[in-house]
Amino acid sequence: MSSLDVARIRKDFPILNERVNGRPLVFLDSAASSQKPVQVLAAMEHIYRATYANVHRGVYWNSEQSTELYDDARCKIAQFIGAPSPENVIFVRNATEGLNLVAYSYGRHFLKAGDEVLLTEFEHHANFVPWHVLAKERGVKLKFIPMTQQGTLDLSKLDELLTPQVKLVTFAQVSNVLGTITDPRSIIDRAHAIGAKVIVDGCQSTPHMPINVQAMDCDFYAFSGHKMLGPTGIGILYGKRELLEAMPPFMTGGDMIGSVSFEDVTWADVPVKFEAGTPAFVEAIGLGAAVDYLSAIGMEAVRTHEKETVAYAIERMSEVPGATIIGPTDPEIRGGALTFTIKDIHPHDLGTLLDREGVAIRAGHHCAQPLHIRLGLKATARASFYIYTEQREIDALIEAIYKAKHTLRK
Amino acid sequence: MEDLYRDNLLDHYENPRHHGGLENATISHEESNPLCGDRIRVDIKLSSDGTQIEDVSFSGDGCIISQASASMLMEEVAGKPITDIQKLERQDVLDMVGVQLTAARVKCAMLGLKVLKTGLYQYMVDHHHS
Numbered sequence: 225m226s227s228l229d230v231a232r233i234r235k236d237f238p239i240l241n242e243r244v245n246g247r248p249l250v251f252l253d254s255a256a257s258s259q260k261p262v263q264v265l266a267a268m269e270h271i272y273r274a275t276y277a278n279v280h281r282g283v284y285w286n287s288e289q290s291t292e293l294y295d296d297a298r299c300k301i302a303q304f305i306g307a308p309s310p311e312n313v314i315f316v317r318n319a320t321e322g323l324n325l326v327a328y329s330y331g332r333h334f335l336k337a338g339d340e341v342l343l344t345e346f347e348h349h350a351n352f353v354p355w356h357v358l359a360k361e362r363g364v365k366l367k368f369i370p371m372t373q374q375g376t377l378d379l380s381k382l383d384e385l386l387t388p389q390v391k392l393v394t395f396a397q398v399s400n401v402l403g404t405i406t407d408p409r410s411i412i413d414r415a416h417a418i419g420a421k422v423i424v425d426g427c428q429s430t431p432h433m434p435i436n437v438q439a440m441d442c443d444f445y446a447f448s449g450h451k452m453l454g455p456t457g458i459g460i461l462y463g464k465r466e467l468l469e470a471m472p473p474f475m476t477g478g479d480m481i482g483s484v485s486f487e488d489v490t491w492a493d494v495p496v497k498f499e500a501g502t503p504a505f506v507e508a509i510g511l512g513a514a515v516d517y518l519s520a521i522g523m524e525a526v527r528t529h530e531k532e533t534v535a536y537a538i539e540r541m542s543e544v545p546g547a548t549i550i551g552p553t554d555p556e557i558r559g560g561a562l563t564f565t566i567k568d569i570h571p572h573d574l575g576t577l578l579d580r581e582g583v584a585i586r587a588g589h590h591c592a593q594p595l596h597i598r599l600g601l602k603a604t605a606r607a608s609f610y611i612y613t614e615q616r617e618i619d620a621l622i623e624a625i626y627k628a629k630h631t632l633r634k
Numbered sequence: 635m636e637d638l639y640r641d642n643l644l645d646h647y648e649n650p651r652h653h654g655g656l657e658n659a660t661i662s663h664e665e666s667n668p669l670c671g672d673r674i675r676v677d678i679k680l681s682s683d684g685t686q687i688e689d690v691s692f693s694g695d696g697c698i699i700s701q702a703s704a705s706m707l708m709e710e711v712a713g714k715p716i717t718d719i720q721k722l723e724r725q726d727v728l729d730m731v732g733v734q735l736t737a738a739r740v741k742c743a744m745l746g747l748k749v750l751k752t753g754l755y756q757y758m759v760d761h762h763h764s
């Protein structure tokens with residue numbers, strides 16, 4: 225039983241028919257990067273085969289065709305996340321670049337020594353290291369919203385943390401390790417009340433649930449295309465218009481200028497001001513096709529399917545002797561990723577043994593070392609799900625874990 | 635394939651040789667693999683003329699590959715002249731482990747050798763002989 229026609233969907237993902245180590249691939253690492261449907265591959269291939277030319281630069285048909293498709297993709301993506309206009313949508317390489325753009329452009333322009341940035345303990349390194357660097361460079365202080373035992377954010381002390389020095393608040397809407405879903409409004413409204421700006425890391429939420437940045441009222445929102453059926457090399461930074469207007473460019477060069485003389489340079493309008501050089505426009509168009517695919521399924525249905533899948537995975541994992549689930553076990557507040565440990569088996573050994581069975585999971589610290597320090601764990605294992613994940617694959621995971629336990633005599 | 639975690643490897647993991655540390659070590663060195671948190675410390679007792687590994691012991695925690703390969707390495711180097719250790723290469727450790735490892739797991743297997751060699755080299759630099 226599923227809210228999605230998973231069998232139909234799987235037909236669009238040729239890689240799911242591949243075999244690994246002689247067994248059918250059971251791909252449970254979509255939180256790291258998702259697989260791509262033929263519709264996305266075809267959209268990109270068509271450009272390379274039939275219409276390719278650079279954007280913005282030519283007055284001939286091919287170049288104008290590229291520009292039109294590129295602009296279309298921006299519109300689709302703006303609509304997908306509920307942005308007021310395509311001008312709020314900046315194409316970047318990935319969420320990491322989007323977050324760095326905010327840290328470098330907004331952070332270095334508007335923050336000064338003594339100001340504070342409020343983060344959470346479960347941030348991905350992508351939303352951690354840029355702030356660390358800013359803090360070192362500018363004498364900005366970092367503070368952290370703590371977690372509860374269940375792995376949700378402990379917002380009881382939020383008002384105490386939101387001192388007048390806090391200028392920026394940033395958090396992942398869905399934790400890539402704990403799976404915890406945080407209601408963004410529960411933080412954003414209180415942060416805005418003290419005049420702080422809020423960045424939401426939407427890497428693990430945009431692919432998996434309906435998003436509306438205007439309803440959320442965040443100031444910036446970053447995510448990666450490759451985790452939501454799109455190609456690598458393309459991501460999005462959304463920003464409120466007035467902020468984007470006030471910010472200096474992050475990188476400079478071609479395309480992003482208004483005019484250049486020997487004495488002076490003016491910047492292009494938002495969003496192009498932030499897009500120096502030839503953009504990954506084929507990838508942007510590929511992401512547009514991914515957004516079409518997801519919109520046709522419906523993001524409510526995607527979320528429901530993942531809720532069902534994670535609920536089933538939690539149920540099955542709970543039966544395994546020695547298994548510990550990391551993070552919330554309530555599917556209502558857990559995204560489509562299940563992080564766990566198996567007593568006396570190092571996650572890397574588990575990952576290797578599961579690979580022998582064709583089961584692909586992630587093992588390690590998932591780019592969240594501070595969180596693992598907080599949890600007192602060196603590494604964890606993570607199985608993550610998407611629109612093409614079947615219950616049968618969870619069964620294969622559980623069976624492979626039993627087999628690994630047997631092999632290692634645990 | 636089937637023998638990745640074969641009995642020899644598991645045996646070294648469950649009953650590590652030269653394990654637990656040395657009281658009177660000449661050299662102690664520890665490193666970890668930040669990617670997975672594997673950690674190994676090697677204690678070495680050199681002979682009085684400083685040319686021979688009289689005794690060696692490791693301690694640490696981590697995956698089976700890292701700990702078992704360290705145990706195998708300890709067995710290999712105990713009682714050997716330092717010049718032999720300097721010659722030890724990545725392939726020697728892979729041969730000891732004796733199973734096919736993917737690139738990510740080769741790093742786990744190499745941690746023991748890295749700690750052993752770095753410890754020795756640092757000692758040699760500190761004591762001005764090379």
Ligand SMILES: Cc1ncc(COP(=O)(O)O)c(C=O)c1O
Binds near residue numbers: 400
């Ligand atoms: C929560 C979160 N933030 C940021 C990132 C970074 O994404 P990328 O590597 O695509 O820039 C990831 C990806 O793993 C993530 O899960």
